[in-house]
Amino acid sequence: MEKLKTFLAAMPGLDRQRFAVRCGTTHAFLRNIVYGxxxxxxxxxxxxxxxxxxxxxxxxxxxxxxxxxWPELAAKAAA
Structure with missing residues (x-):
């Protein structure tokens, strides 16, 4: 989850909340994902x-x- 952690850390707090809303979740839930x-x-x-x-x-x-x-992504990765 390092990529998500780094991505979120680069944003100001309000932008993190807006990002979470656009994703259909909360910043707190994203934090839970980051920390496993x-x-x-x-x-x-x-x-x-x-x-x-x-x-x-x-x-x-x-x-x-x-x-x-997402097997279609696996097929693309193998190609």
């Missing part, structure tokens, strides 16, 4: 990737199982 207390759901992973303009990807957020959730 929660796992980002599939929809949230897609939203974070979209709202971060790809700076934090689904692969970053779900390193153990991203290839099972």
């Amino acid at each position: 207390q929660r796992i980002a759901g599939e929809k949230l992973c897609v939203a974070i990737e979209r709202e971060s303009s790809g700076a934090v990807t689904r692969r970053d957020l779900r390193p153990a199982d991203w290839h099972e959730i």
